[in-house]
Amino acid sequence: xxxxxxxxxxxxxxxxxxxxxxxxxxxxxxxxxxxxxxxxxxxxxxxxxxxxxxxxxxxxxxxxxxxxxxxxxxxxxxxxxxxxxxxxxxxxxxxxxxxxxxxxxxxxxxxxxxxxxxxxxxxxxxxxxxxxxxxxxxxxxxxxxxxxxxxxxxxxxxxxxxxxxxxxxxxxxxxxxxxxxxxxxxxxxxxxxxxxxxxxxxxxxxxxxxxxxxxxxxxxxxxxxxxxxxxxxxxxxxxxxxxxxxxxxxxxxxxxxxxxxxxxxxxxxxxxxxxxxxxxxxxxxxxxxxxxxxxxxxxxxxxxxxxxxxxxxxxxxxxxxxxxxxxxxxxxxxxxxxxxxxxxxxxxxxxxxxxxxxxxxxxxxxxxxxxxxxxxxxxxxxxxxxxxxxxxxxxxxxxxxxxxxxxxxxxxxxxxxxxxxxxxxxxxxxxxxxxxxxxxxxxxxxxxxxxxxxxxxxxxxxxxxxxxxxxxxxxxxxxxxxxxxxxxxxxxxxxxxx
Amino acid sequence: xxxxxxxxxxxxxxxxxxxxxxxxxxxxxxxxxxxxxxxxxxxxxxxxxxxxxxxxxxxxxxxxxxxxxxxxxxxxxxxxxxxxxxxxxxxxxxxxxxxxxxxxxxxxxxxxxxxxxxxxxxxxxxxxxxxxxxxxxxxxxxxxxxxxxxxxxxxxxxxxxxxxxxxxxxxxxxxxxxxxxxxxxxxxxxxxxxxxxxxxxxxxxxxxxxxxxxxxxxxxxxxxxxxxxxxxxxxxxxxxxxxxxxxxxxxxxxxxxxxxxxxxxxxxxxxxxxxxxxxxxxxxxxxxxxxxxxxxxxxxxxxxxxxxxxxxxxxxxxxxxxxxxxxxxxxxxxxxxxxxxxxxxxxxxxxxxxxxxxxxxxx
Numbered sequence: 001x002x003x004x005x006x007x008x009x010x011x012x013x014x015x016x017x018x019x020x021x022x023x024x025x026x027x028x029x030x031x032x033x034x035x036x037x038x039x040x041x042x043x044x045x046x047x048x049x050x051x052x053x054x055x056x057x058x059x060x061x062x063x064x065x066x067x068x069x070x071x072x073x074x075x076x077x078x079x080x081x082x083x084x085x086x087x088x089x090x091x092x093x094x095x096x097x098x099x100x101x102x103x104x105x106x107x108x109x110x111x112x113x114x115x116x117x118x119x120x121x122x123x124x125x126x127x128x129x130x131x132x133x134x135x136x137x138x139x140x141x142x143x144x145x146x147x148x149x150x151x152x153x154x155x156x157x158x159x160x161x162x163x164x165x166x167x168x169x170x171x172x173x174x175x176x177x178x179x180x181x182x183x184x185x186x187x188x189x190x191x192x193x194x195x196x197x198x199x200x201x202x203x204x205x206x207x208x209x210x211x212x213x214x215x216x217x218x219x220x221x222x223x224x225x226x227x228x229x230x231x232x233x234x235x236x237x238x239x240x241x242x243x244x245x246x247x248x249x250x251x252x253x254x255x256x257x258x259x260x261x262x263x264x265x266x267x268x269x270x271x272x273x274x275x276x277x278x279x280x281x282x283x284x285x286x287x288x289x290x291x292x293x294x295x296x297x298x299x300x301x302x303x304x305x306x307x308x309x310x311x312x313x314x315x316x317x318x319x320x321x322x323x324x325x326x327x328x329x330x331x332x333x334x335x336x337x338x339x340x341x342x343x344x345x346x347x348x349x350x351x352x353x354x355x356x357x358x359x360x361x362x363x364x365x366x367x368x369x370x371x372x373x374x375x376x377x378x379x380x381x382x383x384x385x386x387x388x389x390x391x392x393x394x395x396x397x398x399x400x401x402x403x404x405x406x407x408x409x410x411x412x413x414x415x416x417x418x419x420x421x422x423x424x425x426x427x428x429x430x431x432x433x434x435x436x437x438x439x440x441x442x443x444x445x446x447x448x449x450x451x452x453x454x455x456x457x458x459x460x461x462x463x464x465x466x467x468x469x470x471x472x473x474x475x476x477x478x479x480x481x482x483x484x485x486x487x488x489x490x491x492x493x494x495x496x497x498x
Numbered sequence: 499x500x501x502x503x504x505x506x507x508x509x510x511x512x513x514x515x516x517x518x519x520x521x522x523x524x525x526x527x528x529x530x531x532x533x534x535x536x537x538x539x540x541x542x543x544x545x546x547x548x549x550x551x552x553x554x555x556x557x558x559x560x561x562x563x564x565x566x567x568x569x570x571x572x573x574x575x576x577x578x579x580x581x582x583x584x585x586x587x588x589x590x591x592x593x594x595x596x597x598x599x600x601x602x603x604x605x606x607x608x609x610x611x612x613x614x615x616x617x618x619x620x621x622x623x624x625x626x627x628x629x630x631x632x633x634x635x636x637x638x639x640x641x642x643x644x645x646x647x648x649x650x651x652x653x654x655x656x657x658x659x660x661x662x663x664x665x666x667x668x669x670x671x672x673x674x675x676x677x678x679x680x681x682x683x684x685x686x687x688x689x690x691x692x693x694x695x696x697x698x699x700x701x702x703x704x705x706x707x708x709x710x711x712x713x714x715x716x717x718x719x720x721x722x723x724x725x726x727x728x729x730x731x732x733x734x735x736x737x738x739x740x741x742x743x744x745x746x747x748x749x750x751x752x753x754x755x756x757x758x759x760x761x762x763x764x765x766x767x768x769x770x771x772x773x774x775x776x777x778x779x780x781x782x783x784x785x786x787x788x789x790x791x792x793x794x795x796x797x798x799x800x801x802x803x804x805x806x807x808x809x810x811x812x813x814x815x816x817x818x819x820x821x822x823x824x825x826x827x828x829x830x831x832x833x834x835x836x837x838x839x840x841x842x843x844x845x846x847x848x849x850x851x852x853x854x855x856x857x858x859x860x861x
Contacts, residue, residue: 018503347734348731348734348735359727363723
């Protein structure tokens with residue numbers, strides 16, 4: 001029996017390999033009591049694997065896990081919870097048709113056959129203690145993603161975890177929700193619990209964490225107090241070289257109007273999803289559409305791209321009325337659409353790179369394989385895609401390479417109006433850097449770009465004008481210089497009107 | 499403890515070696531089944547192999563049995579490969595048979611031989627298309643499940659064929675058959691020729707030609723490309739401006755056409771009359787098994803159809819073994835076992851099995 005001052009949870013020499021791919025190599029990681037500890041790294045650096053090992057989801061190939069100084073073996077997440085180690089995954093594990101309270105006690109071995117009648121009070125008081133407002137009787141499917149996340153956290157608090165891992169928790173939140181999440185995390189830390197925040201956003205690390213551990217290529221490259229570092233230093237540690245993530249905005253006065261949308265309405269299964277939207281994008285300009293997911297952005301983008309039929313209004317691309325005339329007419333008018341759903345909508349995941357390259361182009365009635373393969377080979381080279389060749393299946397590529405192929409195809413030929421949804425979502429820092437400089441370059445070359453994203457930082461870093469979409473309407477418009485984060489955030493939450 | 503681990507690389511030989519190993523496993527299971535029933539498995543397997551492949555008549559019978567399966571396997575492969583579940587090949591085959599027999603009876607005397615035969619084949623194709631058209635339109639325009647509609651239409655087709663022979667004095671019924679109703683014999687000019695004095699008829703050749711045509715259609719044409727995109731991801735197809743309605747219609751219509759030709763080939767090549775009891779014996783459903791074993795590959799369907807055809811013949815052969823008592827159902831048992839083994843073994847192409855001991859740690 002060893003006792004160590006490493007803190008409440010420590011992993012020593014953790015190693016894990018998946019089918020020949022090293023995810024963790026000789027990782028040392030320690031969490032102290034009452035701290036907020038950021039685990040920072042690019043996609044595929046091994047952050048989630050490490051957290052999953054330290055909470056019992058995966059078993060390590062090598063290494064030891066110590067909880068309060070004692071070596072333990074975690075065979076399942078249930079073992080992890082027994083040692084009071086919990087994790088909120090990026091994709092929530094909630095039963096949609098159950099209530100909040102039912103989800104909180106789900107899988108709790110202490111519950112009998114009949115759920116305790118005090119349950120609702122217990123859940124509500126746990127929430128109140130840390131400022132997590134949740135109605136225990138609400139059904140999960142009625143809650144926003146931010147509220148669902150609170151349920152996940154309450155679930156872990158109900159299990160009385162000492163160490164809580166949160167995997168990319170801010171990806172689905174508005175700025176205000178991020179702030180209140182951070183308040184909750186600080187309250188938990190003040191209460192003596194430890195929080196591990198898995199993220200690739202440097203700003204968050206500096207805003208909330210006491211210490212930061214940086215991972216790169218399956219290894220820990222640094223573990224330092226945040227007071228001794230800054231975003232530039234962290235970016236360099238994370239990527240292994242200096243990166244340029246400075247804001248980029250248009251340098252010239254925008255040209256003529258290339259995309260004009262007037263009084264556009266789109267109906268969905270649950271009623272009207274886009275309501276009387278009017279906007280224009282000029283040559284050499286990026287207009288950012290900010291908003292929380294599910295406020296009609298997808299329907300707007302699909303109506304523009306021609307894959308969804310609008311119920312009213314007009315869409316004009318380069319002087320051509322393309323309203324409701326289908327994706328081919330929209331493309332012929334010069335519009336290119338990079339959907340948020342890359343694998344499955346933008347690309348056919350089970351087909352080869354060459355097949356995907358010719359997906360939206362002109363295809364001959366018979367043949368054309370050789371031509372497609374040559375074109376794919378050229379794109380692979382030009383856009384720095386890591387692939388063995390044009391016959392590689394797209395599904396087997398990493399997220400960053402998938403996005404490169406989609407962008408390569410859509411931004412290569414003839415597009416003057418670009419509708420681009422969440423282009424950097426899920427990408428690592430190098431991928432983000434690549435996409436941002438590509439969009440900036442296309443803007444300077446005179447393209448009119450509509451950038452739709454839930455990530456306000458992405459929009460603020462690229463757009464020249466920002467509009468906020470809430471409940472199918474554009475509720476706020478600001479030049480990027482005049483945009484105040486609080487004002488934008490309130491508009492995204494539907495609080496402020498025009 | 500056994501664990502599955504994704505293979506970092508997939509050696510090409512696995513695509514063949516895994517299913518072959520699975521077939522061996524199924525045969526071993528069948529051997530246990532036979533031994534448990536007091537038979538000598540080696541003896542029976544040897545007899546099955548001899549009856550299917552080692553005698554002239556055996557080979558002929560195997561190929562004759564394989565002929566309809568080439569078509570129905572192809573019909574299933576065209577649809578299932580793109581996640582369209584046309585389980586109505588049985589009905590489409592029967593209607594194809596009715597139509598081609600009808601055309602042969604009406605035109606066989608009046609027209610020159612080649613033309614009558616071509617029109618009879620075309621009528622069979624059209625019958626299959628007609629039978630799949632309503633489910634195809636309902637699926638393409640309304641999203642109705644084609645599984646339900648095509649399946650139910652099978653019963654309608656089979657009953658229609660029975661009615662034409664047993665229930666009415668129709669064009670198809672032989673007016674001279676007094677004791678037991680049977681189909682009117684087709685004029686020789688509209689029959690498919692037999693190959694070189696065997697029972698094997700030109701339907702087999704036509705089936706293989708169809709397989710090659712379907713393969714070429716899917717691989718080298720724009721329609722085939724659209725179908726592959728649709729099969730992989732319907733959302734990507736609509737994103738690219740491919741008409742999903744047209745792709746669904748095209749695939750189901752081609753599938754139904756090939757199934758209709760199966761009926762034409764049976765009627766014009768083997769039975770030479772409309773024979774409801776000999777026509778609706780489950781070729782449509784066995785075709786689904788053939789397609790699955792061929793991994794829905796249009797060319798793969800041909801050898802698999804020969805294998806499955808031989809297997810069903812072998813069942814009849816062992817039934818008449820001296821000593822007796824071996825049920826013909828052994829071939830059905832083996833078919834089922836092979837299907838389950840091959841489908842279940844597919845995971846081994848992408849994954850490897852690792853044996854790992856759980857080590858204990860002192861805590």
